[in-house]
Amino acid sequence: MFDWLANPNRFKKITNKLEPSLMAIALLFIIFGLYFSLFDSPKDYQQGDAVRIMYVHVPSAWLASFLYLSLAVSSIFYLVWKHPLADLISISIAPIGTLFSMLTLITGSLWGKPMWGTWWVWDARLTSMLILFFFYLGFILLHNAFERKVDGSKSASVLAIIGIINLPIIKFSVDWWHTLHQPSSILRFDGPSIDNQMLLPLFLMMIGFCLFSLYIIIVNVKTKLIEKKCEAILLKLNIKEFL
């Protein structure tokens, strides 16, 4: 089944159809999401307008974690089944994950200053998120650090898999230890503790960010496929200086 999915030609065929509409729908969700989060959602009873930072901060944080999980799973596929497309997918996910984890840290910091009274504290949640950011950076650096590309792909994949351990730590840090960061509001046993009017923009942004990431990943993978093809052609023609 994986072979069926992992065939580059079939991948291109399917994604060519998906691509334009994907971007359009993603933009639609983000535009509506931003409208609702900035203009048409209530203030928080405690935080006032500052709560609107949540609509960027929370989806970014979720995506940063979710994208890391995808990156690690695709790294497992690469290491175990040795399919080259899996590696292309990993390295295509990495920059977006880096971006979203950076966005989480920055928006969190901007939110922390007015609400908590500080830009940054070394509590368990913030620190584990910073570590996630470093795992992304490490993956990209390691991927490009070797003369033989296969070595880079392999060692980066191993690093990505080790990083899985960080994910439950991020998720549960607020429950396991006393942190300055408040506990989870949405994924909790007794249902979300966010008002419905605030959940709407949050989910719109969430879906928008997801589709946007998917779009960028597809574009990245396609670019990498073309790059590979060019390399193969150059190799065949024995032109070394472009490689």
Place this chain on the structure above:
Amino acid sequence: MNPKYKRLLILFLILSILGLATKLVLMALKENIIYFYTPNELKKKYGNVKNIENKIRIGGLVLEDSVVINKNESIFEITDKKDNIKVFFKGQLPDLFREGQGIVAEGILKDNKLIANQVLAKHDENYMPPEVADALIKSGVWQGEKKK
């Protein structure tokens, strides 16, 4: 054995060993990962020690009717509903500071009082519009955090 499954098995083994190692490290470092102690935890940990030279952080709720704000110093008590600690703080209190609010104060313990050099507000995981909060408090469904 199929080499694919062998690799998968090795991967699985390595991950579980790493997971276990991480779990042990985190357990050993628990004391350092905790961002603050509650007054009760501090009492349990230090017993009746009245002075702590190293910086510590104490978190809890601001005890109701304990806040005195003078010109250059604020005095209030942090409670975890079991024990209280009096806090002296010269500096600007965060916007969210109010009675009943969760806060974290950092400083040294002197004569069983915390001389704080930083006070941070901790907000809870409930998000709702002010009208909803008012209605919930009115109907008695939710205690809320006391407003100013």
